[in-house]
Amino acid sequence: MQTAIKHITDTDIWVALESVKDPEIPVISVVEMGIVTKVASGESQVASGQSSRYARVTMTPTFVGCPAIGVMKKDIYDAVKKLGFEEVEVTVDMDTAWSSDRMTPEAKSKLEKFGIAPPAVMDSDLTEEMLDKVRCPHCHSTDTTLRSAFGSTLCRAIRFCFSCKQGFEQFKPL
Amino acid sequence: MNTEAIKDLLYKMADDALVIGHRNSEWTGIGPMLEEDLAFSSMAQDKVGHSQALYQIIHTVFGEREPDVLAFQRSEKEFKCCQLVELPIGEYDFSLIRHFLFDHAEALRYEMLTTSTLMPLAQLAKKVRGEIKYHVMHADTFLKQLANGSEESKARMQASLNYAMPYALGIFEKSAFEDTLIGEGVFGGEEKLQHLWLEKVTGIVTTAGLQMPQVDEAKIIYGGRKGFHSEYLKSLLDEMTEVTRIDPSAEW
Numbered sequence: 023m024q025t026a027i028k029h030i031t032d033t034d035i036w037v038a039l040e041s042v043k044d045p046e047i048p049v050i051s052v053v054e055m056g057i058v059t060k061v062a063s064g065e066s067q068v069a070s071g072q073s074s075r076y077a078r079v080t081m082t083p084t085f086v087g088c089p090a091i092g093v094m095k096k097d098i099y100d101a102v103k104k105l106g107f108e109e110v111e112v113t114v115d116m117d118t119a120w121s122s123d124r125m126t127p128e129a130k131s132k133l134e135k136f137g138i139a140p141p142a143v144m145d146s147d148l149t150e151e152m153l154d155k156v157r158c159p160h161c162h163s164t165d166t167t168l169r170s171a172f173g174s175t176l177c178r179a180i181r182f183c184f185s186c187k188q189g190f191e192q193f194k195p196l
Numbered sequence: 197m198n199t200e201a202i203k204d205l206l207y208k209m210a211d212d213a214l215v216i217g218h219r220n221s222e223w224t225g226i227g228p229m230l231e232e233d234l235a236f237s238s239m240a241q242d243k244v245g246h247s248q249a250l251y252q253i254i255h256t257v258f259g260e261r262e263p264d265v266l267a268f269q270r271s272e273k274e275f276k277c278c279q280l281v282e283l284p285i286g287e288y289d290f291s292l293i294r295h296f297l298f299d300h301a302e303a304l305r306y307e308m309l310t311t312s313t314l315m316p317l318a319q320l321a322k323k324v325r326g327e328i329k330y331h332v333m334h335a336d337t338f339l340k341q342l343a344n345g346s347e348e349s350k351a352r353m354q355a356s357l358n359y360a361m362p363y364a365l366g367i368f369e370k371s372a373f374e375d376t377l378i379g380e381g382v383f384g385g386e387e388k389l390q391h392l393w394l395e396k397v398t399g400i401v402t403t404a405g406l407q408m409p410q411v412d413e414a415k416i417i418y419g420g421r422k423g424f425h426s427e428y429l430k431s432l433l434d435e436m437t438e439v440t441r442i443d444p445s446a447e448w
C-alpha cells in the first residue's frame with residue numbers, strides 16, 4: 023500500500039530556501055541575495071513501478087573565491103532534503119553570472135538595517151560614481167568616502183562617514 | 197577545437213593566478229597598514245578563487261585531474277606561469293608595481309575573453325572582470341599616491357618599475373598556439389593583449405609623473421610559459437604543497 027504524500031512543488035523549494043541565510047550576512051536569505059538561479063523537481067522511475075522524487079538547485083557564486091559557497095551549498099542541500107526528496111542535487115555554476123543587481127530590494131534594505139550600505143545599481147560597468155555618495159547606514163548622510171575597496175569579506179568595501187565620523191562597510195557593486 | 201591549445205591557455209592563466217595569489221597572501225599581517233593588509237589578502241583570495249575556477253574548467257571540459265591536484269601536485273616544469281608572479285614580495289613598492297602591471301594585463305585579458313568561443317571561459321571572464329576592476333582601481337590609486345609622495349617614494353616607485361618591466365613584458369610570451377587560438381576565436385592573442393596593455397599602462401604611468409622604461413626585446417624575461425622558471429618558483433610550490441600535506445582538507 024502506498025502512503026499518500028503531499029505533492030511537493032518548486033514553490034515549496036523556493037519557500038524552504040528562504041530559510042537558508044548567507045553566513046556572511048545572517049539576515050538575508052540565499053534567495054534574496056540572488057544566489058539561487060534555478061530550481062527544478064520531479065519524479066524519476068526506479069525499479070518495479072516505484073518512483074523517486076528529485077530536486078535540483080542551481081546556485082551561482084557572488085565572488086568567484088567566496089569562501090562561504092561551500093557552507094551555503096550544504097545548507098541548501100539540507101533544507102531541500104528536509105522537504106522529503108529522495109534525491110537532492112545542488113550545483114554551482116556560472117551560467118547565470120551573479121551581479122549585485124540580482125539582490126532584491128528587500129535584501130538591500132535589510133542590508134542597510136544590518137549596518138552595511140547596499141550596492142548601487144550596476145546598469146553599466148563599474149564607475150567611480152558608484153563608489154561615491156554612498157549613504158551612511160548609521161546617519162543616512164551621503165557625505166562619505168571610500169577608504170578601501172577591500173573590507174572584512176570579499177564583497178565589502180570600507181568607507182568613512184564625515185557626518186557621524188564613523189567607519190562603515192559597503193557591499194560592493196559587482 | 198584544439199584541445200592542447202586551449203589547455204595551454206587555461207593552465208598559464210590559472211598558474212599565474214595561483215602563484216600571484218600566494219605571493220599576495222604573504223602580505224597578510226605584515227602590510228604597511230591594516231587596510232593594505234586586508235587589500236592584499238582579499239586580492240589573494242580572489243586570485244586563488246579564479247585559479248580554482250580555471251582548473252575546474254580544465255577538469256570538467258578536458259577531463260584532467262581534480263582542481264586541487266592540478267594546483268598542488270604538478271611539478272615546477274609543468275607550471276606555465278610567467279616569472280613576474282614568482283618573484284618574492286620584496287619591499288611594498290615592488291609588490292605594488294607588480295600588482296599594477298599584472299592586474300592591468302589580467303583585466304584586459306579577461307575583457308578580451310568575454311567573447312571567447314569557449315563558453316565556460318567566456319562566462320568566467322564576464323564574472324571575473326568585475327572583480328578585477330577593484331584590483332586595478334586599488335593599484336592605480338596607490339601608484340598615483342606614491343608617485344606623487346616624497347622624492348624618495350617617487351624614486352623607489354621608478355626603480356621598482358624599471359626592475360619589474362622586463363618581467364612584466366614576459367607575461368605576453370607567445371605560445372606555439374597563437375594562430376590556432378585566434379583562428380578559433382578562443383582568445384585574441386598575446387600580441388594584441390600586449391599592445392592594449394602598453395597603451396593603458398603607459399598612460400597611467402606617465403600621468404602619475406613616472407617614466408615608462410624602454411626595454412630591449414633581448415632583455416625581456418621569457419621562459420615561464422614554456423616551463424622555464426626563476427629560482428623562486430620551486431620553493432614557493434614546496435611551501436604551497438606543504439600546507440596541503442599537513443592538512444589535506446585545507447580550505448582555499
Ligand SMILES: [Zn+2]
Nearest residue numbers: 158161183186
Ligand atoms: Zn554617518
